[in-house]
Amino acid sequence: MIRVVLPQHLRTLAGVGREVTVAVKGEVTQRSVLDALEASYPMLRGTIRDHVTQARRPFVRFFACGQDLSLASPEMPLPREIASGEEPLLVIGAIAGG
Amino acid sequence: MSQVRVLVGTRKGAFILGSDGTRKQWNVSGPHFAGWEIYHLKGSRADPDRLYASQTSGWFGQVIQRSDDAGKTWHQPGTPPGEATKTPDGMPKGESNKFVYDTSPQTGKPLTTHQWYDGSQRPWEFKRVWHLEPSSTDPDTVYAGVEDAALFRSTDGGQSWTELAGLRGHGTGPLWQPGAGGMCLHTIIADPTHPDRMFVAISSAGAFRTDDGGRTWKPINRGLTSQYIPDPNAEVGHCVHRIAMHPSRPNVLFMQKHWDVLRSDDAGDSWREVSGDLPSDFGFVIDVHAHEPETIYVVPIKSDSEHFPPEGKLRVYRSRTGGGEWQALTTGLPQSDCYVNVLRDAMAVDSLDKCGVYFGTTGGQVYASADAGDTWAPIVRDLPPVLSVEVQTLS
Numbered sequence: 001m002i003r004v005v006l007p008q009h010l011r012t013l014a015g016v017g018r019e020v021t022v023a024v025k026g027e028v029t030q031r032s033v034l035d036a037l038e039a040s041y042p043m044l045r046g047t048i049r050d051h052v053t054q055a056r057r058p059f060v061r062f063f064a065c066g067q068d069l070s071l072a073s074p075e076m077p078l079p080r081e082i083a084s085g086e087e088p089l090l091v092i093g094a095i096a097g098g
Numbered sequence: 099m100s101q102v103r104v105l106v107g108t109r110k111g112a113f114i115l116g117s118d119g120t121r122k123q124w125n126v127s128g129p130h131f132a133g134w135e136i137y138h139l140k141g142s143r144a145d146p147d148r149l150y151a152s153q154t155s156g157w158f159g160q161v162i163q164r165s166d167d168a169g170k171t172w173h174q175p176g177t178p179p180g181e182a183t184k185t186p187d188g189m190p191k192g193e194s195n196k197f198v199y200d201t202s203p204q205t206g207k208p209l210t211t212h213q214w215y216d217g218s219q220r221p222w223e224f225k226r227v228w229h230l231e232p233s234s235t236d237p238d239t240v241y242a243g244v245e246d247a248a249l250f251r252s253t254d255g256g257q258s259w260t261e262l263a264g265l266r267g268h269g270t271g272p273l274w275q276p277g278a279g280g281m282c283l284h285t286i287i288a289d290p291t292h293p294d295r296m297f298v299a300i301s302s303a304g305a306f307r308t309d310d311g312g313r314t315w316k317p318i319n320r321g322l323t324s325q326y327i328p329d330p331n332a333e334v335g336h337c338v339h340r341i342a343m344h345p346s347r348p349n350v351l352f353m354q355k356h357w358d359v360l361r362s363d364d365a366g367d368s369w370r371e372v373s374g375d376l377p378s379d380f381g382f383v384i385d386v387h388a389h390e391p392e393t394i395y396v397v398p399i400k401s402d403s404e405h406f407p408p409e410g411k412l413r414v415y416r417s418r419t420g421g422g423e424w425q426a427l428t429t430g431l432p433q434s435d436c437y438v439n440v441l442r443d444a445m446a447v448d449s450l451d452k453c454g455v456y457f458g459t460t461g462g463q464v465y466a467s468a469d470a471g472d473t474w475a476p477i478v479r480d481l482p483p484v485l486s487v488e489v490q491t492l493s
Contacts, residue, residue, distance in 0.1 A: 047158040
């Protein structure tokens with residue numbers, strides 16, 4: 001199972017805790033993880049990625065294993081530790097404000 | 099005993115304020131959707147327990163929320179609580195937040211461009227829902243005015259949305275431009291006597307009317323003068339802040355423009371200024387007394403660069419003559435050192451006798467008058483900045 005950590009507002013929206021797990025068939029990529037996340041929690045559709053273009057929202061970031069993967073291709077395989085469930089994929093709301 | 103429910107959208111959540119018909123003691127429920135911007139929430143006249151809310155965030159986009167029990171519980175209409183999260187063919191639900199401009203060859207319009215602040219052209223891009231207008235006859239039908247400016251309709255209780263593309267695509271779109279808050283469609287008014295007629299207003303494009311149920315639209319801005327566009331009397335490009343109508347006289351419209359208060363007596367075909375003796379004719383809100391169609395309310399703001407009341411005095415102005423002659427209403431409102439704003443969707447009236455008038459400020463106060471504006475008192479003083487105020491009168 002893939003572990004995904006959500007920001008506070010999306011936890012509230014989905015009615016879940018800090019971390020959720022999703023099953024991914026095939027290669028573990030940003031796209032396949034987010035597809036699985038949205039299939040399990042359809043209320044999150046459109047909140048992390050645009051409904052139509054599937055582009056990451058500008059103020060949302062993806063961190064994994066100490067790396068910022070926000071600008072990586074959605075098709076790029078995620079690190080082995082994410083695929084094995086050792087480490088979570090972090091969905092982050094970019095910091096803004098004072 | 100009658101009751102009143104005041105629905106308040108703020109920068110950090112929604113609040114529901116309730117009272118009996120005396121409107122003296124209030125209970126406060128909220129924040130609902132804490133931390134999210136609630137641009138607007140409004141109840142259905144066909145089913146007062148049915149509420150719709152626009153929950154939005156610069157981070158996470160648009161969410162439509164619905165309550166079927168007067169705000170006690172909420173859900174996203176595309177994924178009702180307790181139901182399967184996927185359709186029988188395995189597709190995920192959750193379409194209730196999906197606002198996609200209609201570019202289909204059958205019913206849509208090409209995704210054309212509008213003016214950006216610097217005069218260049220940019221394609222339409224959905225950002226948020228500014229205003230939700232439930233149908234007066236069907237609780238499952240609701241209209242959404244969105245940024246970038248367009249009109250959407252749901253006929254399934256907010257589960258899915260379809261653009262009425264004739265407005266965005268009627269031809270003047272390349273001349274529309276965003277106001278300071280964005281290029282938003284913020285006013286939706288249905289004509290109760292003419293089911294196919296509807297009025298909308300857009301900042302900064304102007305007012306528009308359809309007479310065929312939203313299929314085609316025409317600008318209705320003759321008589322508007324705006325010095326901030328190359329041709330001050332142009333067909334479109336005017337920054338209309340709000341339009342109000344009394345349901346008994348749907349051909350009479352009142353408008354608060356960026357500058358100027360105006361009225362139309364021919365369903366928007368022509369307008370004339372009625373700013374009269376106001377201390378400033380800049381402002382955002384305008385509304386009509388529930389029982390007196392010639393009694394209207396505005397809150398003058400000093401200027402477009404100083405968004406606060408003139409002289410630091412928060413004054414509602416009332417005209418009993420449909421504009422032109424205005425009376426300052428000050429009893430109970432701060433008359434010194436007050437520098438709040440009252441945004442375009444933040445005034446409403448109830449239909450009790452005497453008519454109640456309500457408005458919210460960017461300082462987080464919601465003021466109420468139970469005597470048509472003669473006296474005022476705050477219901478709450480310390481909410482987040484208020485974006486919208488709506489009222490339900492319940493029998």
